[in-house]
Amino acid sequence: MNFPINFIQAFSKAILAVVMVLQPASVRSNMTVVIGFEGSANKIGVGIIRDGEVLSNPRRTYITPPGQGFLPGETAKHHRSVILTVLQEALDEAGLKAEDIDCVAYTKGPGMGAPLVTVAIVARTVAQLWGKPLLGVNHCIGHIEMGRLITNAQNPTVLYVSGGNTQVIAYSERRYRIFGETIDIAVGNCLDRFARVIKISNDPSPGYNIEQMAKKGTKYIELPYTVKGMDVSFSGILSYIEDAAHKMLSTSQCTPEDLCFSLQETVFAMLVEITERAMAHCGSQEVLIVGGVGCNLRLQEMMGVMCKERGARLFATDESFCIDNGAMIAQAGWEMFCSGHVTELSDSWITQRYRTDEVEVTWRD
Structure with a gap:
């Protein structure tokens, strides 16, 4: 899905204004910390996992009037309006700074195109500004690993x-x-x-x-x-x-x-x-x-x-x-990152059709 260049520039500036504020020095731990961004449908969430512990998991839901579903464009607009606030909440709730994060994970798919793109743009920008590895996560596997x-x-x-x-x-x-x-x-x-x-x-x-x-x-x-x-x-x-x-x-x-x-x-x-x-x-x-x-x-x-x-x-x-949340993407990302997975920036696209069985599961026997 293509977005106007002026939208991408304006949105990137907004992301930069927030994430640069979140970069004061902090004390590093020896544990692996992953932040996850989820927004494949009408939920937008950011969660943080530290070695199997859920540190934060705020989210917002786009709700339409009775008798109506949620359209991709309007859903993406909702996500863009709140995602930076949710990111701030996740970091504040976890009591962490940018330096504490080891990896940035985001939902690659499956899902609705426009909302997925919104999340991917933010995750890519955050990963580059913080100098952190990036990981594209299968949404379905996020649910499974969170449940486990x-x-x-x-x-x-x-x-x-x-x-x-x-x-x-x-x-x-x-x-x-x-x-x-x-x-x-x-x-x-x-x-x-x-x-x-x-x-x-x-x-x-x-x-x-x-x-x-x-x-x-x-x-x-x-x-x-x-x-x-x-x-x-x-x-x-x-x-x-x-x-x-x-x-x-x-x-x-x-x-x-x-x-x-x-x-x-x-x-x-x-x-x-x-x-x-x-x-x-x-x-x-x-x-x-x-x-x-x-x-x-x-x-x-x-x-x-x-x-x-x-x-x-x-x-x-x-x-x-059970409901879509950022922590499930963080948890799947944590499993992947600890087993050696990283997504190159050139490969950090989204796909609306991403089969569960396409992913090689290297973190289980």
């Missing part, structure tokens, strides 16, 4: 569920292998788009509000259940429930709460099914749920029932680390 850090899961089958991604993943031979995934839209995108249909608030997130409404649902509406081998499909379910919403709500055949309940039960059952099949294939006794949808308590409950039946353990986190 927080829960202490050793070698789990991972269910990664968010607004832009739905994958079942397991580690094997220096890669995070994708055993199953959505063949169309992500589960989070399905929930978000349904929320727009029935005008559910986007504050704090449409998925959270669907979860709360679903707790009040009492009638199950049968929806298409689309599992194809190890893969899932959500676009047909979305089309069906959109049509059902217009017909059934207008004739009082059900309530919005009933539809939220039915949608959750159906799509989460599909996710539990493919996760269990991947566990059986891998001989795994651990499940780790990551990504924004992963903080849904009903999904965790359903997955927990399956794990209990198999004698397996479920690992999950709350919204602090």
